[in-house]
Amino acid sequence: MKAQELPLRKCVACNCMKPKNELFRVVRLPEGIQLDPSYKGQGRGAYVCRNLECIALAQKKKSFNRALKCAVSDDVLNSLYMELENGSR
Numbered sequence: 001m002k003a004q005e006l007p008l009r010k011c012v013a014c015n016c017m018k019p020k021n022e023l024f025r026v027v028r029l030p031e032g033i034q035l036d037p038s039y040k041g042q043g044r045g046a047y048v049c050r051n052l053e054c055i056a057l058a059q060k061k062k063s064f065n066r067a068l069k070c071a072v073s074d075d076v077l078n079s080l081y082m083e084l085e086n087g088s089r
């Protein structure tokens with residue numbers, strides 16, 4: 001697959017369009033909001049760049065609350081920070 005054929009998604013913090021493999025997906029499930037590492041979770045999703053700045057900005061601006069139309073707890077944001085740490089090689 002060529003790079004430009006990857007579907008683009010918008011970061012909720014900086015509003016950049018990026019291939020989804022450069023973004024984290026957060027999904028709203030009946031049981032709550034969670035990180036969706038598979039990008040396949042059913043439900044409303046929101047994306048953020050895989051970098052500290054965008055996650056912190058999304059947290060500050062409460063961008064996920066707006067994108068997912070419900071309150072997103074700091075637990076979710078903490079899981080993004082952790083994923084970023086674990087995933088950075």
Ligand SMILES: [Zn+2]
Pocket residue numbers: 011012013014015016048049054
């Ligand atoms: Zn971003």
